[in-house]
Amino acid sequence: MGIRLYKEPRLEKPDMIVGWPGIGNIGIIAVDTLREQIQAEEFGEIEPWDFFYPRRVIIRADQLEDLVFPDNKLYYKRLEQKDLIFFIGEEQPSDGGGTYAEGEKAYQMANLVLDVAAKFACHRVYTSGAAISLTHHTLKPRVWAVPNKEDLIEEVKRHENTILMSEIEQMGGQGSITGLNGLLLGVAKKRGFEGICLMGEIPDYLSRAPFPYPRASKSVLEVITSILGVRIDLTALDNMAAQIENIIENIYEKFPQEIRDRIEQRRFAIQTKPETITEEDEKWLKEHIDELFKKGGKGDEGPV
């Protein structure tokens, strides 16, 4: 179990930006888009075999050529304003075999990521993910910002479209961040790193949809780039968002009228008192979501 660095770049007090898959893949799409746009260079990885079951076997002419595990890669970029390290993981490790990290494995992974941060003298770590919200898919997703130190609160408030937990209706400053996006910042706090989690809003009725929600990734990315003072081209993300919006609109039309009526009120009431979907509505969505979104793929075990 360990970190493999292919090279050791000279970096000056870099910030670390971390992405893992999650609801709507909001965080990982934001982080990966930034990594790609600024052309960050791969320089290492966290060895995956202790954490994950392999994804793919490759056999050529009867010979087992390789076993492919989920990637856990490290990248770096020296920018004028700030040096950056990226960590992007294709899966979250979990003792219980769930989708989101939990247990000893998750804790080990969080510490390994922070070992890299410590080695390069990072003092701040960003994670990002999804905030399931009573919003509407036509509204611009806000970014819920949760720091791990009190003196960061004023800083995160300065950036456009961010909102603190205490400013969200019915949250009262309370909540939770599941998986490694949360755990990493808890461990970061314990180890003395500054940390901020940026979560893009996704409507509750889309949180189980089997496709990404790039509108929220864009919101997160706007905040990250504002903090870092970098400009990037968001055209690819806009195009992806436009495609997904068409799919969402088609599906949304198939929702029962009474559910749509309740959701429609959010277009006008989101900032004051949003209309929640009822337990009945939620049950209907749970029961029909796979069918509506035509979720594919079944079975876990391949033949070889």
Next chain:
Amino acid sequence: MKVPFRLWRQPELQNPSLVVGWGADAGKLGAKVTDYLNKKLGGQSFCEIEPVEFSPLAGVTIDDDLIQFPETKFYSCHKNDLVILRSDPPSYEWYKFLNLILDIAEHYCHVKELYIVGGMIAPSAHTTPRELLGTFNSLELKKALSQYNLARNLDYETPPGQRPTVNSFLLWVAKRRNIPGVNLWVPIPFYLVAVDDPKAQKMVLEFFDQRFELRIDFSDLDEEITRRNERIAQVRIRFPEIDEYITRLESNLRLSEDENERLVKEIERCLKEKSGNH
């Protein structure tokens, strides 16, 4: 820290091969083959891996009316210089578990080669001749086994949405440790996957018989194959619809999903009922 295995006897072996069969396998192939070898060769258990780190242990499962409990046991057959591992696959910590198997095999037995048995689900009829396929982690072993006709020049990549088998994972771990190994696969007709397939067992066992010069008398297994064929023949007579499905499979025609389900259900029901009365 507690050692996650118990060794109660140091086996006396020269330069053995390790045969691995998993409890959860198509047609129960791995378990049936390792049980048969142990019975015929007088395999004696000498070590077991404790399940606590590798299985949830949140209660027990029941199979064939019996309580099941995860078990990973090593057996030695000193006359034939073989180590046999019969194991339930782990639920987590796979890499650690698979390395532990090879740690024990290398440290206490000086194992030189690895043979992993596995059943593959096939859309074929039970009357189709079984074949034995090999995927290797070493070119030298592939050459050494060339006389057994295991090679098919297979190219394969796990399709999206699926994961590799634990057999492939173990073969890969062995490769990293420079232990030459082969995955031995037998395609099992899909309607025998939940029961067992003595014909497939014989296919693998004959390979081991030749490879390790075991001189096994297979008359009991031959009888079982005959009985199995007779049972399915009776089912075909009793249920013309089932007969038609199998006839179509014999002609390399595919069945619909509903027909597949009906065939599986009927064959499983009849074989279990018959074996209960037998």
